[in-house]
Amino acid sequence: MKKVKIKTGDIVKVIAGNQKGTQGKVLKVVAAKNKAIVEGVNVVKKHNKPSANNPQGGVTEKELFIDISNISLITSKGDVTRVGYRMEKENKVRYSKKSNEVI
Numbered sequence: 001m002k003k004v005k006i007k008t009g010d011i012v013k014v015i016a017g018n019q020k021g022t023q024g025k026v027l028k029v030v031a032a033k034n035k036a037i038v039e040g041v042n043v044v045k046k047h048n049k050p051s052a053n054n055p056q057g058g059v060t061e062k063e064l065f066i067d068i069s070n071i072s073l074i075t076s077k078g079d080v081t082r083v084g085y086r087m088e089k090e091n092k093v094r095y096s097k098k099s100n101e102v103i
Helices: none
Strands: 011-014 023-030 035-038 043-048 058-063 071-074 083-088 091-096
Touching: 011 035
Parallel strands: none
Antiparallel strands: 011 023, 011 071, 023 035, 043 058, 083 091
């Protein structure tokens, strides 16, 4: 299994696909499938039949998974960056390879 450097809560930008350029917060990461759900990206509409829980039925929108290779982390300045790891004192931290700042 490949190590995933994107974590839940990170702000990312889509770098490939028809949603290219869109930014959002990572809601969920599934490392086994190498996919993530990003807020406001890959939104689809689902038509629901009327039921006991939802007597009206209707159309709901939800985000689907996007491949991790198509998203990249954003620095505090808004630049797209790669993620690296290093030891600071006795703690392992993630850092931005472009700006060298701790994430």
